[in-house]
Amino acid sequence: MKIADISMRDAFFDALYDIARQDDRVMLLTGDFGAPSLDKFRTDLSRQYINAGVAEQNMVTIAAGLALSGKIVYIYSIAPFVTLRCFEQIKLDLCCMKLHVTAVGVGAGYSYSTSGPTHHATEDAAVMRILPGMTVYNPSDNIMVAAFAGMSYRDPGPKYIRLDREKFPLRYEEKHDFSDGLALLKRGKDMTIIASGMMVHQAFKVTEELLKHSIDAAIVDLYRLSPVNDNLLLQVMGKNKPVVTLAEDLVAGGIGSIVAEVMADNGCQSRLKRLGTENQYVFQYASRECLHSHLGLDVASITTGILRWLQ
Amino acid sequence: MTIGDQIIPFSPVPDTELSAIAKQLRRDIVTMISTAGSGHPGGSLSAVEIITALYFKIMRHCPSEPGWIERDRFILSKGHAAPALYAALAESGYFPVSELATLRKLGSRLQGHADRTATPGVEMSSGSLGQGLSFGVGTALAAGLNNKKYRVYVLIGGGECNEGQVWEAAMSAYHFKLDNMVAFIDHNELQLDGTNHDIMNIEPLGEKWSAFGWHTIEIDGHNFNEILSSLEEAKNIKGQPTAIVAHTIKGKGISYMENKVEFHGKAPNPEETKKALQELA
Ligand SMILES: Cc1ncc(C[n+]2csc(CCOP(=O)(O)OP(=O)(O)O)c2C)c(N)n1
Numbered sequence: 378m379k380i381a382d383i384s385m386r387d388a389f390f391d392a393l394y395d396i397a398r399q400d401d402r403v404m405l406l407t408g409d410f411g412a413p414s415l416d417k418f419r420t421d422l423s424r425q426y427i428n429a430g431v432a433e434q435n436m437v438t439i440a441a442g443l444a445l446s447g448k449i450v451y452i453y454s455i456a457p458f459v460t461l462r463c464f465e466q467i468k469l470d471l472c473c474m475k476l477h478v479t480a481v482g483v484g485a486g487y488s489y490s491t492s493g494p495t496h497h498a499t500e501d502a503a504v505m506r507i508l509p510g511m512t513v514y515n516p517s518d519n520i521m522v523a524a525f526a527g528m529s530y531r532d533p534g535p536k537y538i539r540l541d542r543e544k545f546p547l548r549y550e551e552k553h554d555f556s557d558g559l560a561l562l563k564r565g566k567d568m569t570i571i572a573s574g575m576m577v578h579q580a581f582k583v584t585e586e587l588l589k590h591s592i593d594a595a596i597v598d599l600y601r602l603s604p605v606n607d608n609l610l611l612q613v614m615g616k617n618k619p620v621v622t623l624a625e626d627l628v629a630g631g632i633g634s635i636v637a638e639v640m641a642d643n644g645c646q647s648r649l650k651r652l653g654t655e656n657q658y659v660f661q662y663a664s665r666e667c668l669h670s671h672l673g674l675d676v677a678s679i680t681t682g683i684l685r686w687l688q
Numbered sequence: 689m690t691i692g693d694q695i696i697p698f699s700p701v702p703d704t705e706l707s708a709i710a711k712q713l714r715r716d717i718v719t720m721i722s723t724a725g726s727g728h729p730g731g732s733l734s735a736v737e738i739i740t741a742l743y744f745k746i747m748r749h750c751p752s753e754p755g756w757i758e759r760d761r762f763i764l765s766k767g768h769a770a771p772a773l774y775a776a777l778a779e780s781g782y783f784p785v786s787e788l789a790t791l792r793k794l795g796s797r798l799q800g801h802a803d804r805t806a807t808p809g810v811e812m813s814s815g816s817l818g819q820g821l822s823f824g825v826g827t828a829l830a831a832g833l834n835n836k837k838y839r840v841y842v843l844i845g846g847g848e849c850n851e852g853q854v855w856e857a858a859m860s861a862y863h864f865k866l867d868n869m870v871a872f873i874d875h876n877e878l879q880l881d882g883t884n885h886d887i888m889n890i891e892p893l894g895e896k897w898s899a900f901g902w903h904t905i906e907i908d909g910h911n912f913n914e915i916l917s918s919l920e921e922a923k924n925i926k927g928q929p930t931a932i933v934a935h936t937i938k939g940k941g942i943s944y945m946e947n948k949v950e951f952h953g954k955a956p957n958p959e960e961t962k963k964a965l966q967e968l969a
Contacts, residue, residue, distance in 0.1 A: 409847060409888075411881035428881060430850035430888025431817050458816065491726060491792040492800045495767065495815030660803050663794035671794075 380519045381547050385540040386483050388519035390414035392526035393451065397425055403530065404443055408433050408454035410483075415453075434463040440478045441470035449477050449530060455489070456482030456498035456539055460505055471535040472508045479529040479536040480505075485515065485574050486625030488542035490665040494658040498539065503630030505537045506603035512536040513602040517577040520549040521600060528555065543665075545578050548598070558601035561613045565595035568687070569614050572623040573599045573632050579669075579676060580623055586680040592687065594621075599632055607639050619648045621683055625674060628653040650686050652679060695756050698780060700745045706912045709779065710740045714941045715968050716775035716788055722961040724792040727800065730951040732772040734876040734909070734936040735843060741915045742841055743776040751781035754808040760838050761827050763812050765820020766845035766874065767801040768953070773810070774798050782809040818851025820844060821871060825861050828869040828929075839923075840869045847879025850888045855900065861929040862901030869929040870922050871902070874909065876938035878949045897931035909934025942967055 380388055390405075394417050397403035405418050409431045418426040429436040433454055440450040452459060459482045460467065471478050482501060489496035506513045512534060516522045522540065529536045548562060549555075562577070563584060572580040577598045584594045597613050599605075614620055620640075622633040633651025640649060654672055661671050669675040673682065689696040701709065713736050721727035739762075743749070747760035764773045771791065778785045783797070790796035797806045801815025812823050824842040831838050844854060861869055875893060877884050884890050897904040903925045907914035915934070922930035938952070939945030942964045945956075956964055 407881070409850070409880045428887045431847050431879065432850040432852060432888065434852055462816065491724070493803065493815055494813075495801050660799060660806055661794055662792045662796055662799045667794045 380523065382544070383519065384542065384544060385516065385519060385522045386412055386542075387414040388522040389481065389526055389538070389540060390418070392523040393530075394418060394422070396526060396530050397422055400449070400530075401425060402447060402449050404448045404450045406436050406440055406450065406452045408436055408452070408458060410454055433458050434466050437463040437466035437480075438470045441474060441476055444476040444478050445474070451479045451481055451529075453481045453483070455496060456484045456501050457496065460501040460537065464504065467505075467535070468508055472510050475510055475534055477533045477535075479538060481538050481540065483540045483542060485539045485541045487659070487665050487668050490668050491662050493660065493662070497659060499626045499654055500630065502537075502539060502602055502626060503634070506635070507630075508535075510534055511603060514538045515574045515600055515602055516540070517574055517598050517600060518545050518548045520547055520551060520553060521555055524553070524555050539574070541575050543575060545575065548577065555600065557609055558604070558606035559597055559599045559610060559613070561595060562598050563596040565593040567593045568619040568621065569595045569597060570621050570623055571597045571599050571614070571632065571636055573602065574624070576623045576625060579674070579679065582676045583679050583683070586676060587683065590684055592684070599635070602632065602635060605635055605639060607643065610636070610639050611643055611645060614645070614647065617647055619650070619687060621650045621652060621686075623679065624653045626653050628655055650683070652682065689750065689752055695750050695753055695758070697748045697750050703745070703912065703916070706740055706744060709744050710736050711941070711968055712779060713740060713772065713775040715965060716779065716785070717771045718942065718956060718961060718964045718968070720771055720774070720788045720791040721955045722958070723789050724955065726792060726955050727771055728768040728953045729771075729942075729945060729956065730878065730938040730948070731766060731845060731874065731876065732769045733940045733942065733945065734938045735766075735769050735772045735874045736940065737910045737912060737915055738843060738872050738874065738934055739772050739776045741912060741919070743780045745916065746919050747841070748838070751777075751809065754782060758836060758838055761811050761824075761840045763820045763824050763827070763840065763842045764802060764814055765823075765842055766817065766848050767814030769843070769845075770798075770800065770802045773802060774807070777807070777809040783807075817845065817848045818853040821854055821857035821861070824869055824871070825857050825864065825866065828861070828866040829864055831868050838868070841872065842869070843872045843874060845879070846873060846875045846877060846884050846890055846893070847887070849873065849890045849893065850879075858897065858900040858902065865927045866929045867926050870919065871897075871929065871931045872909075873897075873931065873933045874936050875933050876936045878938045878947065878952065880949075880952050882949055894933045897933065902929050902931040904931045904933065906933045906935065909936035910940060
């Protein structure tokens, strides 16, 4: 199957599988999760695959022990369980000891729309990005996902990669260099939308709507949430252009906060509007589209919100 | 029911009716998950007899007064089995049975994982495994502190026993001598990705609970006589909590789901649903 037709999870594990076949130091630990793309590990690379059970805290610290014994370790579960549930283990056992362990979380944002706040990942990226030494990737397409498998393998240090459950159109060319941490995907003279993950795709639809109102918006994909490439971010934002950040995540601490921090630290005076989930847990059970409407994150609401704010 | 200020607890049904109620809960579970198009049938079906015995026979509770302070508490720690809980709550009168069709729908009170702020009768919002027993310890401690006679029942999955917090809670329940507390372990031998044995061996499970200081009883978790007598036994145990290791079958009652890990988290399609309802007729 073509890379555009598979899930982010499969794109990631297919790429990791190819790496792991070449290097038996690579280990994959899962917290009682399987997938067809994981079956290959289980069968062909059985010595590099461990199902650690429903015990995420234990899994993180086992990974630390493996990493200190020469392994390059990946741990995998649903996003909140592989981050929030074992946060202190990640802080102490991965970050303080600067270990080469990558947490892979599936279910970015409202991917698990009907499973409720236990499965929604709306603060995971925010808390992971504040950990010193932690690299946080929030990919928006499968080319990027596959590239992150290689980058996380090559670059030492703890990482968090957050995968969506949906398939998205490809936005990047094969062999794109993702070391910049962000990319200007569309130019626009009137304002800039900075988005991440699935919201990058929402941003494209929003810019089409805005164009009908003669607003030409740029789109920036901020795919590395930590460390942030401040200089490039300031450069692509342009001088004095209004900036809107767009994410499904809680507004506090998320990409809106990242951009606000960069602006404040650099004396940037542009107007900033942060869109995302306002200070609440979502108990509405519905498709992701319905949740977006409920939260004002559907294309129409985002567009009218931006138009009103610009006036 | 309430008469004036007086709470009239739910009247226990005769033992002979329990099997028919269990069958009804199974029909509800299959129908609601199938209508929703997603959910966890396997682990909901394995818990049906335990939940039926508690809601229709054992617990003192009052469906029209879910907040009744004296009520016995049931805590569903394995939150993905919410459909089984919803079926019991509806069939015992907490809300209309017709509402079950709204599972996982926009605006519904019946979420994929239970939400105590929305659904009458739900004691704890759960869905992240491993936390319900600790919540039970808090609830059972409060009974002592507030001079209440209620009892606390917690339902845990076998795979859920992988979580360290379960054992922290087990240690503390014994330490606090919580004899008003019972933990059911729905031991269906499967978890999400395979058997307990292959993923994380939890055996010897009964001996673990005993070693943690719990009075431990092993039963057939689909046999009402055994469930009821173990609960009677638990009531007479003083100074320690009781663990009931209930040997169950994941997907129980539907031939093609029984012992099949595929139906851990997959809704039956319309064809499969029809077959299931025929088997449960
Ligand atoms: C902390 C946490 N980790 C992972 C999951 C995902 N998950 C849901 S059910 C399940 C397996 C549970 O197995 P078990 O307790 O045996 O449940 P049962 O077989 O009775 O359905 C897993 C891993 C979760 N809900 N919470």
